[in-house]
Amino acid sequence: MELDNLKTIWKEQKIPAGDDQHDAEMLVSLLQERSRGPIERMRRNTRKESLLMLVTYIPTIAIYLIMFQGRLWGISLVMAVILVFYRVYYYLKLRLLKKMQCVSCEVRSNLARQIDVLGKYVRFYYWSSTILLLSALILAYEILRYSYREVHPRPTPVWWFQPGFLLVLLGPFALAAWYFNRKYVNKLYGRHIKKLKQLLLEMDEV
Amino acid sequence: MYGATEADRQDLFQEIVIQLWRSYPSFRGASRFSTWLYRIALNTAISDLRKQRRYITAMDPDLLPTQLQDIQYSTEKEEQLQQLYAAINRLTEVEKALTMLYLEDKPYHEMEEILGIPQNNLRVKMNRIKEKLRKMTKEAAYGIR
Numbered sequence: 001m002e003l004d005n006l007k008t009i010w011k012e013q014k015i016p017a018g019d020d021q022h023d024a025e026m027l028v029s030l031l032q033e034r035s036r037g038p039i040e041r042m043r044r045n046t047r048k049e050s051l052l053m054l055v056t057y058i059p060t061i062a063i064y065l066i067m068f069q070g071r072l073w074g075i076s077l078v079m080a081v082i083l084v085f086y087r088v089y090y091y092l093k094l095r096l097l098k099k100m101q102c103v104s105c106e107v108r109s110n111l112a113r114q115i116d117v118l119g120k121y122v123r124f125y126y127w128s129s130t131i132l133l134l135s136a137l138i139l140a141y142e143i144l145r146y147s148y149r150e151v152h153p154r155p156t157p158v159w160w161f162q163p164g165f166l167l168v169l170l171g172p173f174a175l176a177a178w179y180f181n182r183k184y185v186n187k188l189y190g191r192h193i194k195k196l197k198q199l200l201l202e203m204d205e206v
Numbered sequence: 207m208y209g210a211t212e213a214d215r216q217d218l219f220q221e222i223v224i225q226l227w228r229s230y231p232s233f234r235g236a237s238r239f240s241t242w243l244y245r246i247a248l249n250t251a252i253s254d255l256r257k258q259r260r261y262i263t264a265m266d267p268d269l270l271p272t273q274l275q276d277i278q279y280s281t282e283k284e285e286q287l288q289q290l291y292a293a294i295n296r297l298t299e300v301e302k303a304l305t306m307l308y309l310e311d312k313p314y315h316e317m318e319e320i321l322g323i324p325q326n327n328l329r330v331k332m333n334r335i336k337e338k339l340r341k342m343t344k345e346a347a348y349g350i351r
Contacts (some may be wrong), residue, residue, distance in 0.1 A: 003336050006290055007309050009333065027223065035224045036217060037250070103225050103249045104232060104242055107303065108322030110249045156309050204298045 041096045050090040057083045074143040082136055089128050096121045111200045118193055126185045133177050137170060207293060207302045208251040222250045237319060244307065244320045252299045286343070293342035303333050308332060 034040075057079055064076040102110050102116040145162070209215035210253045225246050233242055294305055300321075307317045321328070 003290070003305070003308070003339050005312070006287065009287070011311065030220050030223045031227055033220060033224070035221060037221050037225075095284050101249070101253070103246045104229050105245065105249070106322030107245065107252060107320065114253055122307065125302060182233055199298075199300060203321070203323055206330055 010029070039097055039100050043094060046090055046093050046097065050087070053083065053086055053090075078136070078139045078143060081139060082132070085132055085135065089132065092124060092128075093121070108200070108203050111196055111203065115193065115196050115200060116206065118189060122185055122189050122193070126181055130174075130177055130181050134174055135169065137173065138166070141166060141169070154206060207306055208299070210295075218251055222247045225250050238316070241319050243316055244312075248303050248320065252303060286347075289343045289346045290339065292346065293339050296342060297335065297338070301331075301338075304328065304331055305335060305339075308335075 046172075061076045061079050061083070064072045064079070096117055100114055100121070102113055105113070209218050226243065229242075230244055233239070237245075294302065297305060303321065304317070309322065312320070314328050316330050317323070319324050323331070
């Protein structure tokens with residue numbers, strides 16, 4: 001059977017008129033459900049993560065600031081800095097997710113937009129998680145060093161001792177974080193980007 | 207045409223309804239309502255980032271739209287129709303979009319507005335799809351896979 005024959009049958013179809021009330025009820029029930037689209041889910045998860053962070057970090061910062069006669073204020077400071085970093089991170093992430101899709105645009109331009117924004121999102125996700133992780137480690141190290149120096153004041157042997165120590169300590173960690181982050185991000189989004197690129201290529205080829 | 211199983215198709219239908227509902231306030235009438243509607247439906251179906259399920263390529267009566275199933279055909283014709291549906295199901299997302307617009311009798315200029323592919327390219331692609339479907343149904347009829 002040829003496609004044109006199917007077209008004829010397709011045109012001949014008499015779609016039975018549905019029960020208006022039943023249809024309206026069905027539509028209402030469909031609209032009451034949440035969108036299960038991947039971008040919408042990513043946005044929901046980001047909002048949840050952001051809220052969870054606020055709920056857990058703010059009381060913890062307050063506890064370290066008030067208790068122990070304020071001696072552990074450094075931990076509060078580190079957590080506050082991390083919280084600010086993450087607020088910026090979530091804001092930028094949500095902004096990118098919002099831009100990712102334009103369902104009422106032409107299919108081709110929507111695909112091109114998704115590839116572009118998803119690429120930016122992946123780079124942003126990858127670099128921000130690596131930088132945030134390393135910043136948190138450096139800050140924690142500096143606070144520990146500062147606290148230790150207060151208890152055991154001792155002059156540093158040579159100027160390059162601290163940077164060198166930090167490099168030896170954090171170097172392998174940074175490399176591991178970079179490697180695993182890259183692998184994780186590729187696993188999460190690599191396949192989708194590839195699929196979108198294939199679709200765009202298919203649309204463009206003559 | 208999109209979605210390998212009934213559950214997939216239901217999910218997709220729901221997602222399209224939600225997207226239409228959300229996008230309606232931004233509809234300014236710059237294009238025809240049907241163009242806008244098809245854009246939303248196809249964008250939702252094509253660029254879906256969800257995990258792809260395996261396509262069902264066998265002749266499955268469930269692949270036939272409900273209305274077509276209700277129409278009585280001769281066994282031979284029905285079999286051919288099923289082969290054609292199975293073949294359509296094996297097309298790529300873009301090819302399926304073109305086939306659907308073709309079956310809906312959309313003119314090429316409207317297809318261009320929906321998909322963003324120049325009309326000349328669309329004509330070439332459509333001819334290729336027809337040829338591909340012809341080949342696939344012939345292969346299925348002779349039991350070649």
